[in-house]
Amino acid sequence: MDDILATDKQLPTTIANGKAHFVVTVATWDPVKQVYGSDVTVTSSTYAPNQYDKVGVKVWVNSSDVTLLFLKYMAGKIESETVYMMKQ
Protein backbone atom coordinates (compact mmCIF):
# COMPACT_ATOMS: atom_id res chain seq x y z
CA MET A 1 0.00 0.00 0.00
CA ASP A 2 2.75 2.46 0.90
CA ASP A 3 4.52 1.61 -2.30
CA ILE A 4 1.45 2.59 -4.27
CA LEU A 5 0.86 5.76 -2.31
CA ALA A 6 4.41 7.00 -2.05
CA THR A 7 6.11 5.58 -5.13
CA ASP A 8 3.37 5.26 -7.70
CA LYS A 9 1.22 8.21 -6.69
CA GLN A 10 3.95 10.37 -5.16
CA LEU A 11 1.82 11.18 -2.14
CA PRO A 12 3.26 12.11 1.24
CA THR A 13 0.64 10.06 3.05
CA THR A 14 1.54 6.49 3.91
CA ILE A 15 0.44 3.82 6.33
CA ALA A 16 3.90 3.95 7.84
CA ASN A 17 3.77 7.63 8.72
CA GLY A 18 0.22 7.34 9.97
CA LYS A 19 -1.29 9.72 7.43
CA ALA A 20 -3.01 7.09 5.31
CA HIS A 21 -5.68 4.87 6.77
CA PHE A 22 -6.53 1.42 5.62
CA VAL A 23 -10.11 0.13 5.98
CA VAL A 24 -10.72 -3.58 5.52
CA THR A 25 -14.12 -5.24 5.59
CA VAL A 26 -15.08 -8.89 5.48
CA ALA A 27 -18.43 -10.37 4.46
CA THR A 28 -19.00 -14.04 5.12
CA TRP A 29 -20.07 -16.34 2.30
CA ASP A 30 -23.04 -18.57 3.03
CA PRO A 31 -22.52 -21.68 0.87
CA VAL A 32 -26.05 -22.92 1.47
CA LYS A 33 -27.92 -19.76 0.59
CA GLN A 34 -25.20 -18.74 -1.88
CA VAL A 35 -25.17 -15.18 -0.61
CA TYR A 36 -22.85 -12.88 1.30
CA GLY A 37 -23.56 -11.43 4.69
CA SER A 38 -23.03 -7.79 5.48
CA ASP A 39 -19.62 -6.13 5.34
CA VAL A 40 -17.96 -6.01 8.74
CA THR A 41 -14.96 -3.79 9.36
CA VAL A 42 -12.07 -5.73 10.78
CA THR A 43 -8.67 -4.94 12.23
CA SER A 44 -5.36 -6.70 11.86
CA SER A 45 -6.16 -8.73 14.96
CA THR A 46 -9.68 -9.71 13.91
CA TYR A 47 -8.96 -10.29 10.23
CA ALA A 48 -9.68 -13.99 9.68
CA PRO A 49 -11.63 -14.53 6.46
CA ASN A 50 -12.53 -17.99 5.28
CA GLN A 51 -12.45 -19.29 1.75
CA TYR A 52 -14.86 -17.45 -0.59
CA ASP A 53 -15.43 -14.62 1.88
CA LYS A 54 -15.58 -11.13 0.43
CA VAL A 55 -12.76 -8.85 1.46
CA GLY A 56 -13.14 -5.13 0.81
CA VAL A 57 -10.26 -2.67 0.91
CA LYS A 58 -10.16 1.11 0.75
CA VAL A 59 -7.77 3.83 1.83
CA TRP A 60 -8.42 7.37 3.00
CA VAL A 61 -6.31 10.35 3.85
CA ASN A 62 -7.02 13.71 5.43
CA SER A 63 -7.32 16.36 2.79
CA SER A 64 -4.99 18.63 4.72
CA ASP A 65 -2.23 16.04 4.50
CA VAL A 66 -2.24 16.04 0.75
CA THR A 67 -0.15 18.98 -0.28
CA LEU A 68 -2.04 20.05 -3.30
CA LEU A 69 -2.75 23.74 -3.53
CA PHE A 70 -6.38 24.15 -2.58
CA LEU A 71 -6.77 20.76 -0.94
CA LYS A 72 -4.27 21.82 1.66
CA TYR A 73 -6.90 24.08 3.13
CA MET A 74 -9.82 21.69 2.80
CA ALA A 75 -11.36 19.95 5.73
CA GLY A 76 -12.49 16.36 5.66
CA LYS A 77 -10.93 13.37 4.02
CA ILE A 78 -10.42 11.86 0.63
CA GLU A 79 -11.41 8.24 0.16
CA SER A 80 -10.55 5.75 -2.50
CA GLU A 81 -13.13 3.47 -4.02
CA THR A 82 -13.54 0.14 -2.25
CA VAL A 83 -12.09 -2.81 -4.08
CA TYR A 84 -13.63 -6.17 -3.29
CA MET A 85 -11.78 -9.45 -3.61
CA MET A 86 -12.63 -13.03 -2.85
CA LYS A 87 -10.59 -14.93 -0.30
CA GLN A 88 -9.16 -18.02 -1.91
Next chain:
Amino acid sequence: MRTRRQNEPPSPSWEAPGSGGTAHGPAVDPDLGDGVLLGRYRLHSPDQHGTAERRRCRRPGRRRATAALLRPVLLPQADQQTVLSNAQTQATLFAKNYASFHRAGNAFSVALDTANDVVVGYQDSSTPFQSPAPSSTFPNTVQVTLRLNGGVNTNPQLNLFFGPVLGISRTTVTATARATIYTGTVSDFSKPLPGLLPATLDVQIWNNFVTTGRGSLTDFAYVAPVSTSASTTPSPEWPAPRRFWWCPTPTAGPAAGTYLSLTPSPTATVISRAGSPPE
Protein backbone atom coordinates in the same frame (compact mmCIF):
# COMPACT_ATOMS: atom_id res chain seq x y z
CA MET B 1 6.44 -35.91 -13.86
CA ARG B 2 3.91 -33.63 -15.34
CA THR B 3 0.42 -32.53 -14.66
CA ARG B 4 -1.83 -34.50 -16.94
CA ARG B 5 -4.48 -32.68 -18.82
CA GLN B 6 -7.84 -33.69 -17.58
CA ASN B 7 -9.31 -35.34 -20.58
CA GLU B 8 -6.35 -37.50 -21.28
CA PRO B 9 -6.95 -41.08 -20.29
CA PRO B 10 -5.75 -42.12 -16.85
CA SER B 11 -2.18 -43.20 -16.58
CA PRO B 12 -1.69 -46.84 -17.60
CA SER B 13 -0.02 -47.47 -14.28
CA TRP B 14 -3.44 -47.32 -12.71
CA GLU B 15 -4.78 -50.16 -14.79
CA ALA B 16 -4.76 -53.65 -13.46
CA PRO B 17 -2.24 -55.73 -15.33
CA GLY B 18 -4.83 -58.43 -15.81
CA SER B 19 -7.70 -60.14 -14.20
CA GLY B 20 -5.27 -62.16 -12.12
CA GLY B 21 -4.22 -59.03 -10.37
CA THR B 22 -0.57 -59.78 -9.66
CA ALA B 23 0.77 -56.67 -8.08
CA HIS B 24 4.06 -55.76 -9.59
CA GLY B 25 3.02 -52.44 -10.99
CA PRO B 26 2.84 -49.29 -8.92
CA ALA B 27 -0.06 -49.26 -6.53
CA VAL B 28 -0.65 -45.58 -6.74
CA ASP B 29 0.05 -43.20 -9.51
CA PRO B 30 3.17 -41.20 -8.64
CA ASP B 31 1.99 -38.35 -10.77
CA LEU B 32 0.48 -35.70 -8.53
CA GLY B 33 -1.41 -34.28 -11.44
CA ASP B 34 -3.25 -37.54 -11.74
CA GLY B 35 -3.69 -37.58 -8.02
CA VAL B 36 -5.40 -34.26 -8.06
CA LEU B 37 -7.39 -34.72 -11.18
CA LEU B 38 -8.48 -38.22 -10.40
CA GLY B 39 -9.69 -37.21 -7.00
CA ARG B 40 -13.16 -38.54 -7.66
CA TYR B 41 -12.08 -41.85 -9.04
CA ARG B 42 -12.65 -44.73 -6.75
CA LEU B 43 -10.56 -47.61 -5.63
CA HIS B 44 -11.17 -50.86 -7.37
CA SER B 45 -9.66 -54.28 -7.23
CA PRO B 46 -8.21 -55.70 -10.44
CA ASP B 47 -11.06 -57.99 -11.30
CA GLN B 48 -14.33 -56.46 -12.28
CA HIS B 49 -16.14 -57.05 -9.05
CA GLY B 50 -13.21 -57.33 -6.70
CA THR B 51 -14.37 -60.62 -5.33
CA ALA B 52 -11.35 -62.75 -6.16
CA GLU B 53 -8.93 -60.16 -4.86
CA ARG B 54 -10.95 -59.57 -1.77
CA ARG B 55 -11.00 -63.26 -1.09
CA ARG B 56 -7.24 -63.37 -1.32
CA CYS B 57 -6.91 -60.40 0.97
CA ARG B 58 -8.83 -62.20 3.67
CA ARG B 59 -6.82 -65.37 3.63
CA PRO B 60 -3.75 -65.07 5.83
CA GLY B 61 -0.50 -66.55 4.72
CA ARG B 62 -0.99 -65.82 1.08
CA ARG B 63 1.44 -63.33 -0.21
CA ARG B 64 -0.81 -62.25 -2.98
CA ALA B 65 -3.05 -60.89 -0.31
CA THR B 66 -1.61 -57.46 -0.97
CA ALA B 67 -2.04 -57.73 -4.67
CA ALA B 68 -5.06 -55.46 -4.90
CA LEU B 69 -4.38 -52.53 -7.13
CA LEU B 70 -5.94 -49.17 -7.43
CA ARG B 71 -7.88 -48.89 -10.60
CA PRO B 72 -9.58 -45.68 -11.59
CA VAL B 73 -13.25 -46.07 -12.29
CA LEU B 74 -15.07 -42.95 -13.26
CA LEU B 75 -18.13 -42.40 -11.16
CA PRO B 76 -21.18 -41.25 -13.10
CA GLN B 77 -21.42 -37.94 -11.27
CA ALA B 78 -17.78 -37.13 -11.94
CA ASP B 79 -17.93 -36.83 -15.71
CA GLN B 80 -16.15 -33.89 -17.19
CA GLN B 81 -19.25 -32.25 -18.56
CA THR B 82 -20.74 -32.10 -15.08
CA VAL B 83 -17.52 -30.78 -13.63
CA LEU B 84 -17.34 -28.15 -16.33
CA SER B 85 -20.98 -27.19 -16.00
CA ASN B 86 -20.73 -26.79 -12.23
CA ALA B 87 -17.53 -24.78 -12.50
CA GLN B 88 -19.05 -22.54 -15.11
CA THR B 89 -22.14 -21.93 -13.01
CA GLN B 90 -20.06 -21.05 -9.97
CA ALA B 91 -17.69 -18.83 -11.95
CA THR B 92 -20.62 -16.97 -13.45
CA LEU B 93 -22.28 -16.53 -10.06
CA PHE B 94 -19.16 -15.12 -8.45
CA ALA B 95 -18.27 -12.94 -11.42
CA LYS B 96 -21.74 -11.42 -11.38
CA ASN B 97 -21.60 -10.92 -7.62
CA TYR B 98 -18.22 -9.24 -7.66
CA ALA B 99 -19.13 -7.02 -10.57
CA SER B 100 -22.17 -5.86 -8.63
CA PHE B 101 -20.04 -4.95 -5.62
CA HIS B 102 -18.20 -2.31 -7.65
CA ARG B 103 -19.20 0.94 -9.24
CA ALA B 104 -18.06 2.62 -12.40
CA GLY B 105 -19.25 5.74 -14.14
CA ASN B 106 -22.97 6.10 -13.62
CA ALA B 107 -23.38 2.51 -12.51
CA PHE B 108 -23.38 2.19 -8.76
CA SER B 109 -23.55 -1.56 -9.14
CA VAL B 110 -21.86 -2.82 -12.27
CA ALA B 111 -23.95 -5.29 -14.25
CA LEU B 112 -22.43 -8.27 -16.01
CA ASP B 113 -24.06 -9.76 -19.07
CA THR B 114 -23.60 -13.36 -18.02
CA ALA B 115 -25.07 -14.73 -21.24
CA ASN B 116 -22.46 -13.13 -23.49
CA ASP B 117 -19.58 -11.82 -21.43
CA VAL B 118 -18.52 -14.83 -19.38
CA VAL B 119 -16.42 -17.08 -21.60
CA VAL B 120 -14.70 -20.31 -20.65
CA GLY B 121 -11.62 -21.40 -22.55
CA TYR B 122 -8.05 -22.51 -22.33
CA GLN B 123 -4.66 -20.82 -22.29
CA ASP B 124 -1.18 -21.58 -21.11
CA SER B 125 2.32 -20.25 -21.63
CA SER B 126 2.42 -21.55 -25.18
CA THR B 127 -1.26 -21.38 -26.10
CA PRO B 128 -3.10 -18.09 -26.61
CA PHE B 129 -6.54 -17.95 -25.08
CA GLN B 130 -9.01 -20.05 -27.04
CA SER B 131 -12.72 -20.46 -26.50
CA PRO B 132 -13.95 -23.09 -26.61
CA ALA B 133 -10.95 -24.98 -25.35
CA PRO B 134 -9.04 -27.13 -27.87
CA SER B 135 -10.43 -30.63 -28.15
CA SER B 136 -7.49 -32.21 -26.32
CA THR B 137 -7.69 -29.96 -23.30
CA PHE B 138 -10.01 -29.22 -20.42
CA PRO B 139 -10.94 -25.54 -19.93
CA ASN B 140 -8.76 -23.75 -17.42
CA THR B 141 -9.64 -20.09 -17.92
CA VAL B 142 -12.63 -17.85 -17.37
CA GLN B 143 -12.77 -14.55 -19.20
CA VAL B 144 -15.11 -11.80 -18.04
CA THR B 145 -15.85 -8.56 -19.86
CA LEU B 146 -17.57 -5.60 -18.25
CA ARG B 147 -19.10 -2.98 -20.47
CA LEU B 148 -20.20 0.60 -20.09
CA ASN B 149 -21.90 0.70 -23.46
CA GLY B 150 -25.57 1.38 -22.88
CA GLY B 151 -26.59 -2.19 -23.65
CA VAL B 152 -29.78 -3.77 -22.43
CA ASN B 153 -27.98 -6.15 -20.08
CA THR B 154 -24.89 -4.06 -19.41
CA ASN B 155 -24.32 -0.54 -18.05
CA PRO B 156 -24.84 3.05 -19.23
CA GLN B 157 -22.09 4.63 -21.29
CA LEU B 158 -19.50 6.62 -19.40
CA ASN B 159 -20.32 10.32 -19.11
CA LEU B 160 -17.46 12.64 -20.01
CA PHE B 161 -16.57 15.89 -18.26
CA PHE B 162 -14.78 17.72 -21.03
CA GLY B 163 -15.96 15.63 -23.96
CA PRO B 164 -18.96 17.90 -24.67
CA VAL B 165 -16.48 20.58 -25.70
CA LEU B 166 -15.71 18.34 -28.63
CA GLY B 167 -19.31 17.27 -29.02
CA ILE B 168 -18.88 13.95 -27.26
CA SER B 169 -20.87 13.64 -24.07
CA ARG B 170 -20.35 9.95 -23.39
CA THR B 171 -18.31 7.03 -24.61
CA THR B 172 -18.14 3.26 -24.46
CA VAL B 173 -15.66 1.61 -22.13
CA THR B 174 -14.94 -2.10 -21.77
CA ALA B 175 -12.65 -3.98 -19.43
CA THR B 176 -11.69 -7.61 -19.84
CA ALA B 177 -9.97 -9.89 -17.37
CA ARG B 178 -9.12 -13.56 -17.30
CA ALA B 179 -8.56 -15.93 -14.43
CA THR B 180 -6.57 -19.09 -15.08
CA ILE B 181 -6.06 -22.08 -12.85
CA TYR B 182 -2.39 -22.28 -12.16
CA THR B 183 -1.11 -25.82 -11.94
CA GLY B 184 2.50 -26.57 -11.35
CA THR B 185 4.60 -29.57 -12.16
CA VAL B 186 5.63 -31.67 -9.20
CA SER B 187 9.05 -33.17 -9.76
CA ASP B 188 10.12 -34.31 -6.32
CA PHE B 189 8.41 -35.76 -3.26
CA SER B 190 11.56 -35.97 -1.17
CA LYS B 191 11.11 -32.46 0.22
CA PRO B 192 8.72 -31.77 3.10
CA LEU B 193 5.22 -31.46 1.71
CA PRO B 194 2.84 -31.40 4.64
CA GLY B 195 -0.44 -33.10 3.95
CA LEU B 196 0.42 -34.00 0.39
CA LEU B 197 0.24 -37.54 -0.90
CA PRO B 198 0.76 -38.75 -4.46
CA ALA B 199 -2.42 -40.79 -4.38
CA THR B 200 -6.15 -40.40 -4.07
CA LEU B 201 -9.03 -41.97 -2.23
CA ASP B 202 -12.64 -41.54 -3.13
CA VAL B 203 -14.24 -39.19 -0.66
CA GLN B 204 -17.32 -41.42 -0.34
CA ILE B 205 -15.20 -44.32 0.83
CA TRP B 206 -13.36 -42.16 3.32
CA ASN B 207 -16.53 -40.56 4.65
CA ASN B 208 -18.11 -43.96 5.01
CA PHE B 209 -15.09 -45.22 6.90
CA VAL B 210 -15.16 -42.23 9.25
CA THR B 211 -18.86 -42.70 9.86
CA THR B 212 -19.16 -46.46 10.07
CA GLY B 213 -15.63 -47.76 10.55
CA ARG B 214 -16.14 -49.99 7.51
CA GLY B 215 -14.43 -49.91 4.19
CA SER B 216 -17.34 -50.87 2.03
CA LEU B 217 -20.12 -49.04 0.31
CA THR B 218 -23.45 -50.53 -0.61
CA ASP B 219 -23.04 -49.66 -4.27
CA PHE B 220 -19.36 -50.36 -4.36
CA ALA B 221 -17.92 -53.77 -5.15
CA TYR B 222 -14.57 -53.29 -3.44
CA VAL B 223 -14.32 -53.90 0.28
CA ALA B 224 -11.32 -52.20 1.81
CA PRO B 225 -9.93 -54.14 4.79
CA VAL B 226 -10.18 -52.31 8.08
CA SER B 227 -8.94 -53.15 11.54
CA THR B 228 -7.96 -51.70 14.88
CA SER B 229 -4.24 -51.61 15.41
CA ALA B 230 -2.49 -52.35 18.69
CA SER B 231 -2.45 -49.88 21.54
CA THR B 232 1.32 -49.91 21.36
CA THR B 233 1.28 -48.50 17.88
CA PRO B 234 4.15 -46.05 17.65
CA SER B 235 3.81 -42.39 16.81
CA PRO B 236 2.65 -40.72 14.64
CA GLU B 237 -0.28 -43.15 14.64
CA TRP B 238 -2.70 -42.78 17.50
CA PRO B 239 -2.85 -45.68 19.97
CA ALA B 240 -5.33 -48.32 18.90
CA PRO B 241 -6.79 -46.45 15.98
CA ARG B 242 -9.35 -47.76 13.59
CA ARG B 243 -7.39 -48.08 10.38
CA PHE B 244 -8.06 -48.50 6.75
CA TRP B 245 -5.86 -50.56 4.47
CA TRP B 246 -5.36 -48.11 1.68
CA CYS B 247 -2.87 -49.67 -0.67
CA PRO B 248 0.09 -52.01 -0.76
CA THR B 249 3.59 -50.70 -0.18
CA PRO B 250 5.70 -52.77 -2.56
CA THR B 251 9.04 -51.30 -1.48
CA ALA B 252 8.47 -52.39 2.14
CA GLY B 253 7.90 -56.03 1.39
CA PRO B 254 5.28 -58.18 -0.28
CA ALA B 255 2.83 -58.04 2.59
CA ALA B 256 3.32 -54.45 3.59
CA GLY B 257 0.51 -51.99 3.46
CA THR B 258 -0.13 -48.31 3.77
CA TYR B 259 -2.89 -47.44 6.16
CA LEU B 260 -5.02 -44.45 6.82
CA SER B 261 -5.94 -44.40 10.44
CA LEU B 262 -8.29 -42.29 12.48
CA THR B 263 -7.27 -40.10 15.36
CA PRO B 264 -9.86 -38.84 17.81
CA SER B 265 -10.25 -35.65 15.72
CA PRO B 266 -10.73 -37.63 13.43
CA THR B 267 -8.02 -36.82 10.96
CA ALA B 268 -5.96 -39.12 8.83
CA THR B 269 -2.58 -40.41 9.79
CA VAL B 270 -0.71 -42.45 7.25
CA ILE B 271 1.37 -45.36 8.38
CA SER B 272 3.39 -47.77 6.30
CA ARG B 273 4.18 -51.08 7.87
CA ALA B 274 5.05 -54.64 7.03
CA GLY B 275 2.63 -57.42 7.79
CA SER B 276 -0.49 -59.00 6.51
CA PRO B 277 -3.43 -56.81 5.70
CA PRO B 278 -5.93 -56.66 8.56
CA GLU B 279 -8.92 -58.91 8.48
